[in-house]
Amino acid sequence: MTAIKQLGASGMDRLYCHWGQGPPPHPSSHQCALPPKMDGRPSWDTPLQFVLACVSYAVGLGNVWRFPYLCQMHGGGGFIIPYLIMLVLEGVPLFYMELAVGQKMRLGSIGAWSAISPYLGGVGVASVVTSLYLCLYYNVIIAWAFWYLFHSFQATLPWAECPGNENLTGVLQECEASSPTQYFWYRETLNITSSIEEGGGWHRGQALCLLLAWAVVYLCIIKGVASTGKVVYFTATFPYLVLIIYLIRGVTLHGALNGLKYMFTPKMEQLANPMAWINAATQIFYSLGLGFGSLIAFSSYNEPHNNFEQQAIVVSIINSGTSIFASIVTFSIYGFKATFSYESCLERMRTLLLNTFDLVEDSINKENINHWMTELNRTDPGRFSSLSTQLQSCNLEAELDTAVEGTGLAFIVYSEAIKNMPISQLWSVLYFSMLLMLGVGSMLGNVTAITTPLRDFKFLSRRLSSEALNGLVCLLCLLLSLGFTTRSGSYWFAIFNDYACTFSLLFIVLIEIIGVCYIYGLTRFEQDIEDMIGHRPHWYWKVVWAVLGPLIIVGLFLFYVSSYIMGGTPTYQAWDKDLGKAIAKTYPVYAQAFIVLLLLSSMSCVPLVAFLSYCKSKKEPQEQVVSCPLNSKEAS
Amino acid sequence: MFPRLHFAVCFTAVLGPTLVHTLCPDTADGYKVRLSIKTALGDDAYKWDESEMFLFRATLAFAMRKYNQKPYEVSDVLVCNETQRVSFWFVVTDPENTSELISGKDVERAVRISRNRINNAFLLTDETLEFLNIPPTLAVPAESGTPPWLIVFGVVIGVVGVGIIALLISSFIQKRRKKGVTEGEEEDCEEEACDKGNGVSHPVEEGADGVNRGFVGDIPFTKL
Numbered sequence: 001m002t003a004i005k006q007l008g009a010s011g012m013d014r015l016y017c018h019w020g021q022g023p024p025p026h027p028s029s030h031q032c033a034l035p036p037k038m039d040g041r042p043s044w045d046t047p048l049q050f051v052l053a054c055v056s057y058a059v060g061l062g063n064v065w066r067f068p069y070l071c072q073m074h075g076g077g078g079f080i081i082p083y084l085i086m087l088v089l090e091g092v093p094l095f096y097m098e099l100a101v102g103q104k105m106r107l108g109s110i111g112a113w114s115a116i117s118p119y120l121g122g123v124g125v126a127s128v129v130t131s132l133y134l135c136l137y138y139n140v141i142i143a144w145a146f147w148y149l150f151h152s153f154q155a156t157l158p159w160a161e162c163p164g165n166e167n168l169t170g171v172l173q174e175c176e177a178s179s180p181t182q183y184f185w186y187r188e189t190l191n192i193t194s195s196i197e198e199g200g201g202w203h204r205g206q207a208l209c210l211l212l213a214w215a216v217v218y219l220c221i222i223k224g225v226a227s228t229g230k231v232v233y234f235t236a237t238f239p240y241l242v243l244i245i246y247l248i249r250g251v252t253l254h255g256a257l258n259g260l261k262y263m264f265t266p267k268m269e270q271l272a273n274p275m276a277w278i279n280a281a282t283q284i285f286y287s288l289g290l291g292f293g294s295l296i297a298f299s300s301y302n303e304p305h306n307n308f309e310q311q312a313i314v315v316s317i318i319n320s321g322t323s324i325f326a327s328i329v330t331f332s333i334y335g336f337k338a339t340f341s342y343e344s345c346l347e348r349m350r351t352l353l354l355n356t357f358d359l360v361e362d363s364i365n366k367e368n369i370n371h372w373m374t375e376l377n378r379t380d381p382g383r384f385s386s387l388s389t390q391l392q393s394c395n396l397e398a399e400l401d402t403a404v405e406g407t408g409l410a411f412i413v414y415s416e417a418i419k420n421m422p423i424s425q426l427w428s429v430l431y432f433s434m435l436l437m438l439g440v441g442s443m444l445g446n447v448t449a450i451t452t453p454l455r456d457f458k459f460l461s462r463r464l465s466s467e468a469l470n471g472l473v474c475l476l477c478l479l480l481s482l483g484f485t486t487r488s489g490s491y492w493f494a495i496f497n498d499y500a501c502t503f504s505l506l507f508i509v510l511i512e513i514i515g516v517c518y519i520y521g522l523t524r525f526e527q528d529i530e531d532m533i534g535h536r537p538h539w540y541w542k543v544v545w546a547v548l549g550p551l552i553i554v555g556l557f558l559f560y561v562s563s564y565i566m567g568g569t570p571t572y573q574a575w576d577k578d579l580g581k582a583i584a585k586t587y588p589v590y591a592q593a594f595i596v597l598l599l600l601s602s603m604s605c606v607p608l609v610a611f612l613s614y615c616k617s618k619k620e621p622q623e624q625v626v627s628c629p630l631n632s633k634e635a636s
Numbered sequence: 637m638f639p640r641l642h643f644a645v646c647f648t649a650v651l652g653p654t655l656v657h658t659l660c661p662d663t664a665d666g667y668k669v670r671l672s673i674k675t676a677l678g679d680d681a682y683k684w685d686e687s688e689m690f691l692f693r694a695t696l697a698f699a700m701r702k703y704n705q706k707p708y709e710v711s712d713v714l715v716c717n718e719t720q721r722v723s724f725w726f727v728v729t730d731p732e733n734t735s736e737l738i739s740g741k742d743v744e745r746a747v748r749i750s751r752n753r754i755n756n757a758f759l760l761t762d763e764t765l766e767f768l769n770i771p772p773t774l775a776v777p778a779e780s781g782t783p784p785w786l787i788v789f790g791v792v793i794g795v796v797g798v799g800i801i802a803l804l805i806s807s808f809i810q811k812r813r814k815k816g817v818t819e820g821e822e823e824d825c826e827e828e829a830c831d832k833g834n835g836v837s838h839p840v841e842e843g844a845d846g847v848n849r850g851f852v853g854d855i856p857f858t859k860l
Contacts, residue, residue, distance in 0.1 A: 146792075150785035169771035208789060215796045222803050351672075358719035361674040465811075467804060 041106055042225045043301045049229040051311050053298050056236040057445030058288050058319040060438050061141060061410070067323040068330035069405030070283055074276040075267030080324060082271065082280035087320050090552050091284040093544035094509060096312040096537075097516060098290060102299030103308055104528045108453030109293030112300070113512075116520045118617070122609030123511050124453060127293035129602040130504045131449040134292065136481040137496035138446060139217065140489070142439040143209035144411065145432050147189055150209075152428035159184035160419040177580025181416045186575045189411070193487045195574050195585055200487025207485045214478040217443050221451065221474075224466050225301045228444050235441035240322075242434035243329055249427065250332035255343075259335020262400045263327065281556055287319060291505040291512065294445035297452035307533050330409075337417040338399035345394035349373075352390055356383060406497070410435060447473065494572050495587075499595045503560060504602040510553045511606055517546045570595070660716040660727045665740040667747075668768040670723040676764035684722045688758075689715065693726075695757045696747075700728055700738070703746035707731050748773050 044050045071079045105112035110124030151158050162175035162183060170176070175183035186192050193200045220231040250256055270276050289295065299308060343366070350364050357376060364372050373391075377384045404413050418427045451470050455461050460469060484493050516525055522542060530536050564570075570592065573582040587595070660666060669692075674681045682688070693713040700708040708731050718724040728743050730736040747754065751773050755765055762772040 146789075147785070150788040150792075153788050154784055164774040164777065168774040168776065170774070205785075208793075212789065212793045212796065215793060215800065219796055219799050219803070222800065223807060227803065351675075354672075354721060355670065355723075358721040358723060360720045361672060361722070465807075467807060 039106065041301065043303060044225060044229050047303070047306055047311070049232060050298060050302055050306070051315060052232040052236040053228060053444070054295065054311070054315045055318050056232045056441030057294055057298070058315060058442075059236070059239065059322045060287075060289075060442035061435065062283075062287050063319070063323040064326045064330070064435070064438065065406055065409045067283060067287070068327035068334075069403055069409065070279050071263060071327050071331075072334075072401075072403040074273065074279065075270030076263045076265055078266030078268050078270055079276060079280065082277045083283065083323075084320065086277070086280045086284045086552075087316060089544065089548060090281060091288050091320075092313055092316045093541050093549060094285075094290050094513065095288050095295065095316050096309060096541060097513065097545060098295040099299040099308040099312050100525070100529055100532070101512075101516065102296035103302045103304070103306060103532060105296075106300050106304075108300060108456050109296045109449065110453035111456040112296050113515070116515055118613045119610040120511070120515045120519065120606075121613060122606035123508055123515065124293065125609055126504060126508050126602045126605040127291060127296075128450055128453055129605060130501050130508065131292045131294065131446050132477070133496060133500035133598065133602070135443065135446045135450065135477050137484060137493055137500065138439065139213045139443060139477070139481060140210060140484040140493055141407070142213040142216075142436060142443065143206055143485070144189060144407070145435040145439060146209040146212055147205060148411065148415065149429060149432040149436065152425050152432065154425070157415075157419050157424055157428060158188065159415050160424070174577045174580055177578070179416070181412050181419070182580070184415075185411050187577070190490045191487050192490055192575045194576060196488050196491040196572065196591055197588055198488060202482075203485050203487060203489075206489075207482060210481060210485055211478065214474050214481075216440060217447055218471060218474040220440065220444055221447055221470050222467055224448075224451070224455075224470070228448065231444065232441065235437045235444070238437045239434045239441075242430050242437075243322075243325060245430060246329050246427075246434075247325075247332070249421070250329050250336070253332065253336040253421070255339025256332035256335045258339055258396060259331040259333070259400065260328070262335065263331040278556065278559055281552060284320075285509070285556070286501075286505070287323065288316060289442070289445060291508040292446065292501075293449035293453065297448045298445065300452060305532055305534075309529075309533055309537070333414065333417045334400065336420075337413060338396060338402075340417075340420055341399050342394050342396045345392065349391060349394065352387060356387060447477075491572055491574070495591065495595060496598070498570075500598050503557070503599050506553055506557045506560070507603050507606070510550060510557065513545060513549050513553070517550075522546060660714045660725055665737045665743065666725050666727040667740070667743065667770060668723060668725050670721065670766040670768065671758070671760065672764040672766075673722065673758075673760070676760050691757060695750075695754050696726065696728065699746045699750035699754060700743070702750055703742065744770050 044053070067083075070083075071077070073079075074082075101112055101116070105115045107115065108124070109127040110121060113124040113127075114121035159181045162171035162180050164170070165172050172183070174187060178186070189206070191200070191203050219227075220235075221228055251260070299306075302308065346366050346369060350366075350369055353359070353364055353369070353372060353376065354361060357380070414431060415428070418424050418431060421427050447470075451466075451473055454469060454473070455466065464472070483489060516522075522545065526536050526542070569586045571584045571586050574585045575581075576583050671684065673684065690710065693710045693715065696713045697708040697710050700706070700712070708728070712729045712731050712734070713726055714729065715724050715726045728738040730738055747767055747770050751762070755761055758765055
């Protein structure tokens with residue numbers, strides 16, 4: 001048996017001894033390779049740690065703040081149908097594939113894809129770059145969660161009331177125009193400027209919280225898998241505990257049933273809307289965290305015969321189940337908040353009528369207010385019409401229809417609901433701790449996706465211990481992400497959130513799936529899987545990898561590219577402090593150039609590295625066939 | 637109830653019944669007051685009657701006294717236009733010259749200074765005992781030395797810092813210990829086989845034939 005050494009990515013010469021690559025193609029040769037147990041790679045203590053790490057990574061903030069929003073947008077409970085179909089068609093097979101690649105190659109994303117084909121090393125680099133962008137902006141959310149968590153330890157929650165103005169005659173104008181929760185978010189937490197052009201200074205509190213967030217992440221990954229494996233027991237399970245507590249609290253709140261009814265009356269006509277299917281596919285894709293290299297990194301620490309097929313199915317089901325569970329909680333909170341707003345509206349109208357017409361206090365109540373309004377309009381139209389500017393029709397449906405996602409949901413809507421609950425400090429602490437755990441759990445995967453490929457580079461791991469390497473990565477990310485703690489940082493956050501990872505991931509996963517099926521070879525991949533778990537993958541998986549998966553991803557990609565092109569100049573929501581609400585503004589030219597740079601910087605790694613390795617292979621002889629020394633057993 | 641109250645008001649202003657009609661409501665110097673007792677107290681709401689009105693006028697006289705130390709009496713506070721809502725207008729006359737009204741600005745300042753006392757006399761708040769066009773005086777925010785969030789932050793980052801240092805020290809000690817144990821066999825420990833302290837690592841194993849597998853990968857690599 002010969003081992004073929006392929007020249008290419010530096011520092012990884014030894015690895016190409018594992019498999020035969022390029023001509024002559026022949027089944028995997030392990031003869032020269034160190035058996036996986038002896039290559040010194042750290043590993044998880046138990047397979048359970050691996051499963052919990054994947055669950056902790058996949059179950060993140062998106063499950064809590066994106067999925068309920070999509071449910072609301074696409075007809076409530078009916079959205080679960082396209083969601084589950086996409087899970088089966090696209091989510092689980094791609095998840096399975098990434099775990100297989102990682103467990104087989106036993107390397108981070110750069111090494112693994114270079115091993116698949118030297119021309120595909122760029123996919124790994126693109127994954128690392130995308131993970132870097134994600135790390136930079138994702139940890140800022142954790143910093144915000146810390147900020148809110150620390151501010152919950154007060155007698156009255158700071159977002160419950162507006163602060164007074166200078167001469168204490170009333171409340172601050174900005175707070176009056178918007179609401180205490182919005183004011184706390186935009187002014188106290190972010191101290192936001194009115195547009196992305198105005199830089200503003202640093203927000204010291206945010207910078208401190210970001211420092212803490214990175215310190216916590218470092219603490220969890222300091223020893224690589226050994227420390228991460230212990231931390232995930234907590235980060236994976238604590239959010240479920242809080243969600244259950246919140247579920248019990250949520251459904252017992254006044255008005256929660258309105259929200260739940262809204263969610264569970266599916267509007268089936270939404271299924272005919274193609275956006276529902278596109279959003280379902282996109283949500284599954286991002287929710288599972290495909291393409292970042294984290295799954296490859298995690299599974300590279302597995303035992304070689306770990307049954308990842310079962311684990312892939314289990315983790316995907318847990319992830320989707322958590323989304324549905326979280327949306328039940330969110331909808332009961334929505335229902336409570338909408339009912340509260342509706343009843344406040346009714347109260348305001350009641351007071352207005354009482355004061356204008358000087359009626360006895362308890363003559364009007366919630367039930368007969370509409371009757372009174374028609375009565376008064378009839379008997380005293382003059383005075384009634386003078387109220388027309390102040391009167392508003394209170395509508396519960398309209399309140400429930402206001403769909404919010406993202407940071408707006410997590411930090412404004414939820415805190416609004418929490419401040420109206422009894423013992424609000426306790427609920428606030430629980431909720432923001434849950435957000436923290438969700439965020440930190442995902443961050444562990446994101447940072448591991450960066451550190452694992454770096455550790456595979458010999459010249460780095462020879463000079464730096466793993467603690468030092470992890471520390472350097474965290475420090476670098478901290479310094480770069482301090483930019484998000486400036487007063488306009490939230491606008492840059494929105495840029496990263498919308499553009500840094502969205503297209504690149506679709507592109508990366510597309511190349512991945514084509515690379516595995518058509519460049520590496522589906523038969524060879526099947527054989528590898530059989531070597532690992534003892535049986536070949538079912539034909540269903542193969543159909544998805546070879547045909548369905550690429551089709552769906554190409555479709556999504558084309559859709560997003562065309563909607564981006566046809567959408568005109570991209571806009572963002574800028575906070576206007578005089579009006580007390582967000583207004584749309586277009587991005588300035590340099591911000592648009594930055595967006596393009598973000599997109600290109602990760603996607604261009606793929607062709608760049610392919611080109612570089614092509615040049616290298618042209619410069620030097622194609623391959624060197626070298627023989628391994630036969631040991632005494634083989635010789636005889 | 638309503639006509640009786642009106643009569644009572646006119647009766648108490650017996651010193652100058654004409655004064656009541658001319659002076660009250662003087663929109664320049666008078667203020668409208670609105671009480672929402674049932675909203676504030678629910679089932680514990682008291683009934684609004686002459687005694688309550690007497691208390692109101694007495695409280696207002698007290699507020700005026702606190703403001704400019706003149707000897708105001710209950711009779712200096714004139715009330716009119718009462719409604720079932722429980723709202724009414726009032727004006728304050730000068731105790732030395734009952735045909736003169738105290739200016740609106742002075743009344744406003746007096747009310748603002750003693751607003752808390754007036755509210756408490758009726759178990760109400762700024763929202764439920766409204767003086768229209770008199771802005772409420774908000775409580776001075778409690779100034780604490782260090783904001784409370786910073787204290788919690790300090791605790792948490794201290795714990796995290798201690799944790800990081802502890803882990804770093806422990807891994808450093810582990811490495812020193814390992815170095816001491818494997819000093820003799822250091823040459824055999826190639827980087828591929830012995831990862832530096834990255835969690836669980838597998839030691840180099842010798843094959844059954846005595847060949848050190850750690851070198852197997854290296855030997856075929858001839859230089860270009």
